[in-house]
């Protein structure tokens with residue numbers, strides 16, 4: 001996200017000591033929202049304000065540096081979000097600096113966990129569904145040929161940028177199905193008082209929702225059997241391929257939400273996920289360990305269930321609501 005938003009590698013994948021200040025402060029700030037987290041319980045709002053101020057300071061420093069660079073050498077402008085948003089500015093006023101800092105924080109926040117959570121679930125489903133893993137692998141073999149290094153993958157994508165997505169239909173369906181079963185983000189809508197926003201329930205009852213905050217629960221919408229059938233809770237990428245049995249109305253799949261405020265980064269998220277899945281599947285196979293770990297037979301091979309999935313030693317979720325400690 002650092003590269004896309006600010007044209008900067010923020011070393012987020014390195015150990016904490018080697019990460020940039022922005023990443024470290026961002027993580028600390030986020031931890032203040034976890035009420036179980038030691039000292040923050042006592043002083044969350046004060047600490048939060050201090051951390052937020054320090055984070056703003058570092059991001060603003062960065063914006064100033066990029067602005068100077070861009071002014072000195074306009075021809076070398078990159079296509080990062082920061083660079084594009086500064087493109088028409090001749091002067092970096094305090095107001096523009098504040099606004100740019102806010103926008104950058106929104107992108108860093110919105111594009112950070114969402115894609116990584118999607119990838120975690122995609123990797124999980126690929127690890128326990130050998131048939132699906134095989135089909136992704138086959139599609140990637142056809143497109144990339146024998147090359148498997150990330151650089152080769154990048155070059156091949158750039159060479160075929162106009163046909164890349166058309167060639168990745170199955171892998172794209174895996175991502176779509178991952179986002180259906182495990183939507184990583186959410187949103188809400190507010191209808192101010194006196195708007196006159198009415199909805200009709202399936203029972204025929206009319207409800208006025210003025211003054212109500214509405215949370216559209218994608219997890220429920222995405223698993224409704226009226227749309228997704230008896231196998232709504234199963235991971236079946238094929239349901240997204242042309243010629244699949246039941247057409248799915250667009251409004252029944254909304255991990256990025258819909259309408260004028262829908263996710264602005266969805267194309268980027270899809271491409272990021274495709275490139276990362278392609279790089280990983282081309283080089284590795286993997287098995288789940290810990291909770292939900294794969295079960296093996298005596299000769300060390302994974303045991304496959306009737307539905308084609310690997311059997312597991314324990315359920316992935318083994319804590320029911322009643323069991324969650326206070």
Ligand code: HEM
Nearest residue numbers: 110111114115185186187255256257261262263264265269
């Ligand atoms: C799988 C990945 C992602 C998912 C599931 C996701 C989902 C969402 C959702 C549900 C919203 C709220 C939309 C609404 O209220 O209607 C949203 C907003 C937003 N997302 Fe994403 N997002 C993802 C990745 C990204 C990335 C990579 C970026 C940045 C490049 C990004 C930038 C944003 C921004 C800026 C907004 C606010 C848009 C606005 O309020 O107008 N998202 N996203």
